[in-house]
Amino acid sequence: MKLLAPLLLATSLSLRAAPATLPSPDQAESRIAPPYADAPELTVSASTPRGQVHTLTLRSTDSKIYPGIAKNQPGTVPYQRQVAVYVPAAYPPGHPAPLLIAQDGLGYRDILPPILDNLIAQHKVPPLIAILINSGGGDAQGSQRGLEYDTLSPTYAEFIETEVLPNIAAQFHLAFSTNPAHRATMGGSSGGAAAFTMAWFRPDLYHRVLTYSGTYVNQQSPPNPALPNGAWEYHQHLVPQAEKKPLRIWLEVSENDNGASLDEASLHNWVLANQRLAAALQTKGYPYRYVFAQAAGHTDGRVTRQTLPEALTWLWQDFAP
Numbered sequence: 190m191k192l193l194a195p196l197l198l199a200t201s202l203s204l205r206a207a208p209a210t211l212p213s214p215d216q217a218e219s220r221i222a223p224p225y226a227d228a229p230e231l232t233v234s235a236s237t238p239r240g241q242v243h244t245l246t247l248r249s250t251d252s253k254i255y256p257g258i259a260k261n262q263p264g265t266v267p268y269q270r271q272v273a274v275y276v277p278a279a280y281p282p283g284h285p286a287p288l289l290i291a292q293d294g295l296g297y298r299d300i301l302p303p304i305l306d307n308l309i310a311q312h313k314v315p316p317l318i319a320i321l322i323n324s325g326g327g328d329a330q331g332s333q334r335g336l337e338y339d340t341l342s343p344t345y346a347e348f349i350e351t352e353v354l355p356n357i358a359a360q361f362h363l364a365f366s367t368n369p370a371h372r373a374t375m376g377g378s379s380g381g382a383a384a385f386t387m388a389w390f391r392p393d394l395y396h397r398v399l400t401y402s403g404t405y406v407n408q409q410s411p412p413n414p415a416l417p418n419g420a421w422e423y424h425q426h427l428v429p430q431a432e433k434k435p436l437r438i439w440l441e442v443s444e445n446d447n448g449a450s451l452d453e454a455s456l457h458n459w460v461l462a463n464q465r466l467a468a469a470l471q472t473k474g475y476p477y478r479y480v481f482a483q484a485a486g487h488t489d490g491r492v493t494r495q496t497l498p499e500a501l502t503w504l505w506q507d508f509a510p
Contacts (some may be wrong), residue, residue: 238278292380294321
């Protein structure tokens with residue numbers, strides 16, 4: 190399938206002039222446009238079984254992997270990390286369930302539970318447990334969030350696997366499937382880049398990825414000489430040069446996203462980075478969906494609230510119990 194538009198700096202102009210279409214299961218790439226409207230799955234009827242949401246706080250003093258840093262300050266600092274845990278209705282305690290990890294998770298606290306209630310009841314996604322987990326705080330280079338989300342390594346996935354999931358399983362009598370095809374990870378901005386990184390470096394843990402305005406740009410801190418361009422390396426070298434991995438990927442970027450007017454040399458144009466990642470995925474034959482949102486901004490809530498049910502449905506479309 191031909192890309193939505195040439196991967197040039199004039200991309201936003203060519204896309205703005207094109208007619209808007211709604212995504213369909215047969216389109217690998219599609220445009221959406223205003224007016225944006227909440228998906229009907231954000232409303233749960235009285236007859237739909239509802240899952241439970243538990244909350245907990247994780248402290249850096251209990252972590253061996255992320256003891257904590259403060260932006261622009263040396264040394265370690267204590268922090269608290271908020272987590273919400275969605276458990277589907279009629280979950281049998283201790284039964285290994287499919288899993289969804291949402292980075293910057295409390296930002297999805299009001300929309301993921303009702304969407305999952307509806308999609309599970311409609312048999313569009315499996316009865317999964319969702320972990321809505323916040324970062325350790327701050328943003329971008331030099332911050333705890335930046336360290337966790339913008340670093341290209343398996344470290345964050347291993348933090349989730351070895352510190353977060355055992356803690357949650359013990360507190361709430363839960364169990365998680367270890368089949369990577371039964372596990373998904375998602376997020377927006379750097380949280381989206383983190384989701385992709387989790388699956389890229391640990392495909393033995395995650396096969397399904399969903400990102401909004403993914404930060405596939407050069408924001409890695411501290412720098413890594415082996416990957417000098419940070420997450421820009423995904424479309425530039427990693428995806429094209431690596432053997433195809435068993436991943437299924439849904440990604441979105443907005444017309445007015447971060448860095449949309451910046452040139453190639455900046456390595457900080459979110460629109461260009463996402464388009465090029467979509468092109469690289471297409472070339473390698475990955476199952477993927479790419480949505481371009483016209484007249485929308487970075488991690489635009491209107492876009493998320495309209496598209497998330499459809500994105501999750503596609504993400505789990507080939508699920509086999």
